[in-house]
Amino acid sequence: MKRLEIAIIPGDGIGPEVLNGTRLVLDAVASRAGVEMRYTELLAGGIAIDATGEPLPDATVAACKRSDAVLLGAVGGPRWDTLPGDRRPERALLGLREALGLFANLRPARLYSALSGSSPLHPDISAQGMDILFVRELTGGMYFGERGRRLGPNGPEAFDTECYSVGEIERVARVGFEAAAGRKGRLTSVDKANVLESSRLWRETVIAMSAEYPAVTLDHLYVDNASMQLIRRPFDFDVIVTSNMFGDILSDEAAMITGSIGLLPSASVGQPGTPAMYEPIHGSAPDLAGRDVANPLASILSAAMMLRLSFQMDAEADAVEKAVSRVLDAGYRTADILQGSGSTRIGTQEMSRLVAEHL
Numbered sequence: 152m153k154r155l156e157i158a159i160i161p162g163d164g165i166g167p168e169v170l171n172g173t174r175l176v177l178d179a180v181a182s183r184a185g186v187e188m189r190y191t192e193l194l195a196g197g198i199a200i201d202a203t204g205e206p207l208p209d210a211t212v213a214a215c216k217r218s219d220a221v222l223l224g225a226v227g228g229p230r231w232d233t234l235p236g237d238r239r240p241e242r243a244l245l246g247l248r249e250a251l252g253l254f255a256n257l258r259p260a261r262l263y264s265a266l267s268g269s270s271p272l273h274p275d276i277s278a279q280g281m282d283i284l285f286v287r288e289l290t291g292g293m294y295f296g297e298r299g300r301r302l303g304p305n306g307p308e309a310f311d312t313e314c315y316s317v318g319e320i321e322r323v324a325r326v327g328f329e330a331a332a333g334r335k336g337r338l339t340s341v342d343k344a345n346v347l348e349s350s351r352l353w354r355e356t357v358i359a360m361s362a363e364y365p366a367v368t369l370d371h372l373y374v375d376n377a378s379m380q381l382i383r384r385p386f387d388f389d390v391i392v393t394s395n396m397f398g399d400i401l402s403d404e405a406a407m408i409t410g411s412i413g414l415l416p417s418a419s420v421g422q423p424g425t426p427a428m429y430e431p432i433h434g435s436a437p438d439l440a441g442r443d444v445a446n447p448l449a450s451i452l453s454a455a456m457m458l459r460l461s462f463q464m465d466a467e468a469d470a471v472e473k474a475v476s477r478v479l480d481a482g483y484r485t486a487d488i489l490q491g492s493g494s495t496r497i498g499t500q501e502m503s504r505l506v507a508e509h510l
């Protein structure tokens with residue numbers, strides 16, 4: 152029997168709860184597909200600080216590197232908020248991305264037809280749906296560039312630097328082109344090439360690569376315009392590739408359009424052959440922890456991405472995504488989703504059980 156080694160990092164807050172629900176669904180998938188999924192539970196985040204003094208123990212990194220894929224819940228919480236930046240639970244995320252070389256973050260943002268009424272967009276627009284894959288650069292740009300404080304001519308000042316190499320742009324753009332080729336064949340590259348030199352290099356590099364992908368239609372938007380078009384015509388986009396900072400902001404905007412942050416999965420990928428990491432885009436939601444009210448669907452849909460991207464189990468990934476649609480179509484909602492007439496409010500465990508049952 153094929154054996155898949157999955158590193159599980161429950162983390163803090165609602166992380167353990169949503170991952171418990173996700174394992175319920177994965178167990179059902181494994182028994183139907185005749186594969187063995189072996190889980191190794193690992194410490195990271197606040198719980199790791201309490202147990203070892205480190206947000207990301209070396210043993211966790213080593214076990215992740217040995218695994219076929221990593222599933223993460225969420226890290227962080229008010230208990231650890233007063234620690235200095237490099238000791239905080241969230242350091243674990245950056246550390247894992249660095250250690251595994253995860254340079255591209257894939258965030259699908261899909262508006263389910265059953266939830267179009269929960270979207271803050273005008274009904275005429277939300278009724279047309281949305282199915283966008285964001286490909287965000289994850290290990291470069293301003294979040295990793297040179298920064299500092301100094302005394303300037305007008306007093307104290309601070310600076311951050313946006314810097315991208317051709318190689319960094321090419322490897323993330325390639326993920327975008329490949330993804331578009333497997334979807335509707337449309338790639339939108341978002342930059343600020345009218346102002347930023349780093350964006351001009353970004354655009355030149357993406358255009359040069361487009362010759363390798365004749366089946367993909369490439370267009371470009373400035374980030375300010377992209378933020379408007381996402382609200383005006385979200386249904387028009389297929390794959391969006393962009394820098395670390397622009398992707399951070401735009402993908403949260405798209406998350407709101409779907410109705411709840413509790414629905415959005417993500418995958419962080421590196422070079423082929425290295426384990427990828429899958430996690431919901433939401434945080435540890437300390438306000439909900441331990442109450443069986445968190446929405447597990449973002450985590451369950453992250454596991455579906457793992458089945459497709461790390462294990463090439465496309466049919467199983469489709470089955471999980473369809474099961475989620477069916478459960479939503481049947482009117483089941485966790486508390487974070489706007490409840491309509493005829494909907495039934497359920498908890499984390501029940502939502503997970505229903506998805507497993509609808510596979």
Ligand code: NAD
Nearest residue numbers: 225226227228412413433434435436437438439445446487
């Ligand atoms: P958050 O995503 O945890 O919560 C934002 C809001 O969304 C809250 O009202 C929360 O109740 C709600 N929410 C989030 N996930 C939900 C779910 N699955 N079901 C229902 N409702 C959900 O963001 P925050 O409040 O800014 O951060 C809380 C903690 O999480 C902080 O310590 C932060 O640093 C950390 N964080 C971690 C990650 C991560 O682990 N990847 C990401 C973001 C924030």
